[in-house]
Amino acid sequence: MTLDRRSFLKLVGAGAGAAGLPLIGRAAEIMPKTGKRVVVIGGGYGGTIAAKYVRMMDKSIEVVLIERNDHFVSCPFSNLYLGGMLPDLNSLTIKYDKLAANHGVKVVQAEVTGIDPAAKSVTTSKGTIAYDRLVVSPGIDFRLDEMKGYDAAAMEVMPHAWKAGPQTVLLRKQLEAMKPGGNVIISIPLAPFRCPPGPYERASMIAMYLKQHKPGSKVIILDANPDIVSKKGLFLKGWKKHYEGIIDYRAAKKVTEVDAGKMSVMIEGLEEVKGDVINIIPPQKAGLIAHAAGLVGTDKKWCPVNPTTFESTLHKDIHVIGDSSIAGAMPKSGYSANSEAKVCATNIVALMNGKEITEMSAINTCYSYLSAKEAVSVTGVYKVNAEKQVIEGVPGSVAVSPDLSEVEAIYAESWLRNILTEMST
Amino acid sequence: MTMIWKGWALATGVLAMSALAQAAPPSPAMLANACAGCHGTNGGSAGPSMPSLASQSKEAIVEAMKKFKSGERPATVMGRLAKGYTDADFAAMAEFFSKQKLHATNQTLDKAKIAKGASLQESNCGRCHIEDGKEGKDDTPVMASQWLPYLQMQMAEYQSGKRKMPEKMAEKVKPLSAADLEALLHFYASVK
Ligand SMILES: Cc1cc2nc3c(=O)[nH]c(=O)nc-3n(C[C@H](O)[C@H](O)[C@H](O)COP(=O)(O)OP(=O)(O)OC[C@H]3O[C@@H](n4cnc5c(N)ncnc54)[C@H](O)[C@@H]3O)c2cc1C
Numbered sequence: 270m271t272l273d274r275r276s277f278l279k280l281v282g283a284g285a286g287a288a289g290l291p292l293i294g295r296a297a298e299i300m301p302k303t304g305k306r307v308v309v310i311g312g313g314y315g316g317t318i319a320a321k322y323v324r325m326m327d328k329s330i331e332v333v334l335i336e337r338n339d340h341f342v343s344c345p346f347s348n349l350y351l352g353g354m355l356p357d358l359n360s361l362t363i364k365y366d367k368l369a370a371n372h373g374v375k376v377v378q379a380e381v382t383g384i385d386p387a388a389k390s391v392t393t394s395k396g397t398i399a400y401d402r403l404v405v406s407p408g409i410d411f412r413l414d415e416m417k418g419y420d421a422a423a424m425e426v427m428p429h430a431w432k433a434g435p436q437t438v439l440l441r442k443q444l445e446a447m448k449p450g451g452n453v454i455i456s457i458p459l460a461p462f463r464c465p466p467g468p469y470e471r472a473s474m475i476a477m478y479l480k481q482h483k484p485g486s487k488v489i490i491l492d493a494n495p496d497i498v499s500k501k502g503l504f505l506k507g508w509k510k511h512y513e514g515i516i517d518y519r520a521a522k523k524v525t526e527v528d529a530g531k532m533s534v535m536i537e538g539l540e541e542v543k544g545d546v547i548n549i550i551p552p553q554k555a556g557l558i559a560h561a562a563g564l565v566g567t568d569k570k571w572c573p574v575n576p577t578t579f580e581s582t583l584h585k586d587i588h589v590i591g592d593s594s595i596a597g598a599m600p601k602s603g604y605s606a607n608s609e610a611k612v613c614a615t616n617i618v619a620l621m622n623g624k625e626i627t628e629m630s631a632i633n634t635c636y637s638y639l640s641a642k643e644a645v646s647v648t649g650v651y652k653v654n655a656e657k658q659v660i661e662g663v664p665g666s667v668a669v670s671p672d673l674s675e676v677e678a679i680y681a682e683s684w685l686r687n688i689l690t691e692m693s694t
Numbered sequence: 695m696t697m698i699w700k701g702w703a704l705a706t707g708v709l710a711m712s713a714l715a716q717a718a719p720p721s722p723a724m725l726a727n728a729c730a731g732c733h734g735t736n737g738g739s740a741g742p743s744m745p746s747l748a749s750q751s752k753e754a755i756v757e758a759m760k761k762f763k764s765g766e767r768p769a770t771v772m773g774r775l776a777k778g779y780t781d782a783d784f785a786a787m788a789e790f791f792s793k794q795k796l797h798a799t800n801q802t803l804d805k806a807k808i809a810k811g812a813s814l815q816e817s818n819c820g821r822c823h824i825e826d827g828k829e830g831k832d833d834t835p836v837m838a839s840q841w842l843p844y845l846q847m848q849m850a851e852y853q854s855g856k857r858k859m860p861e862k863m864a865e866k867v868k869p870l871s872a873a874d875l876e877a878l879l880h881f882y883a884s885v886k
Binding site: 604626648650665667668670 | 717718719720721724728729733734739740741743744770771774776779783847
């Protein structure tokens with residue numbers, strides 16, 4: 270230790286303490302643990318809910334939520350912003366003050382840089398924090414090795430906008446600045462990825478914007494998958510109804526390389542496609558911290574978990590929820606993360622109190638907009654198949670809307686208000 | 695082997711690591727919490743078109759879920775989701791929500807309409823929507839503090855015939871004007 274704790278904290282407080290400060294070594298424990306404690310990594314769709322519900326169910330457990338940002342921007346509805354339906358991202362942004370005040374969740378703004386499963390402590394940019402049980406909900410990161418040329422600089426030219434915030438704003442600015450008649454490319458990775466219908470909703474929203482503001486422009490979808498991954502019939506119907514001649518869907522076109530200088534993408538070394546605005550949705554994997562902590566399975570992408578408790582099958586006392594986890598048939602959605610968080614919190618509280626755990630019961634409900642006034646949804650109720658020990662959809666409940674619907678667009682708005690209110694209050 | 699492992703797991707609390715782990719059937723809270731993403735924590739909705747379930751009558755929730763499942767009540771997502779549950783699940787969720795505190799909705803309502811609704815409600819609706827709509831006879835839903843947009847959407851579905859009105863309700867609603875009905879909805883939404 271070259272710095273004593275106080276000056277280290279000062280340094281971090283002054284904004285100098287970026288991730289991975291080399292001098293931390295075995296850094297100071299910043300919140301000495303006195304009683305039972307759950308630490309949660311990630312203040313997004315999964316993490317906020319896990320933190321809140323542990324506190325709602327057992328006030329004797331101290332809960333520390335660690336998040337790198339002082340706010341969170343929702344991916345759900347960020348496509349509507351790209352379509353021009355929202356003036357900014359304010360209505361999609363939450364803070365953590367009420368969650369802290371209402372439930373006594375201790376929110377620490379810091380970057381988690383490591384997890385020590387043996388010592389049961391996490392290392393952050395501000396020091397270490399010990400836990401009895403850890404919940405990891407860091408969302409996704411990108412498999413950049415599968416997308417040649419797509420580095421940090423290229424992301425500023427060809428945004429992914431698959432984590433909402435500055436990237437989303439950048440993509441919208443590019444759409445606004447594009448000349449009429451220009452081509453927008455959306456490249457979609459092989460499934461599984463965060464939000465299966467998300468890329469197709471994005472195509473719809475961008476097409477709507479182009480139709481209104483950039484006559485003669487097109488959206489070219491380069492989909493690595495053999496077909497539309499989610500809500501296929503509904504998207505095709507909506508595109509025919511509203512965006513005929515604007516959306517050019519191309520299946521089995523896997524983008525493997527980008528050239529930010531030439532504004533072009535390469536499909537498996539065979540075919541070059543040029544665009545005026547290029548949105549690269551890269552292939553995905555669990556959040557980097559899950560990889561660093563050895564929570565990722567043999568697929569080297571996602572985290573295997575016990576389907577009833579979401580405890581990692583690789584490290585004891587560490588639970589993984591949300592996009593990073595392998596949750597059987599549950600799609601990687603915000604609603605899934607919310608529902609998984611509650612299952613996980615319930616069983617963490619049971620385990621910490623030496624009580625019997627409870628079978629999981631979870632829901633996914635996810636809306637996609639096709640136009641300013643029409644949306645469609647996919648639903649599902651999920652349970653564990655006891656024999657196979659995997660999460661499966663209950664037959665009949667996993668289904669999509671019969672048609673495009675104006676009522677569903679109205680419900681979708683309330684979906685967003687409720688889920689963000691759950692996370693932030 | 696199994697016995698030894700189980701005993702050890704129970705003793706040490708390492709149940710989660712084992713596929714043999716025994717788990718209790720989903721509790722009412724486990725079932726109901728999954729609904730809260732759309733209906734709000736403990737059923738207190740923050741979204742104007744999504745009904746609050748907190749403090750709703752148990753019978754009303756069970757009836758609604760059964761009708762969603764059979765398709766008798768028009769729905770978007772609820773008809774599909776209801777198919778994921780048994781009648782016992784419905785009863786458990788309903789039990790959970792009925793025990794939650796009434797959720798005071800923060801919404802702008804029309805004072806004149808509230809007053810008018812207040813004068814109409816007892817004689818027209820009060821036999822089933824008892825205690826100013828804070829309670830419901832049998833499976834009559836609690837109306838108090840509900841979101842006005844939700845109530846308006848439901849009334850529109852009733853009047854279009856998509857949602858079937860109970861006979862007694864139809865008798866009472868028929869003579870009322872659109873303005874009367876609107877006033878009644880403002881009244882019920884205002885009850886805290
Ligand atoms: C365009 C788009 C549209 C979508 N639309 C929908 C929709 O309509 N409905 C729906 O249900 N889902 C939707 N989704 C999916 C949804 O956004 C994700 O499934 C959800 O966010 C997953 O939750 P999570 O908790 O796993 O991750 P996140 O919500 O991303 O939260 C992760 C958090 O962890 C933090 N974090 C990560 N690593 C660290 C670290 N090392 N230290 C500190 N903090 C860290 C991050 O900053 C972030 O705040 C959409 C996604 C996209 C991209």
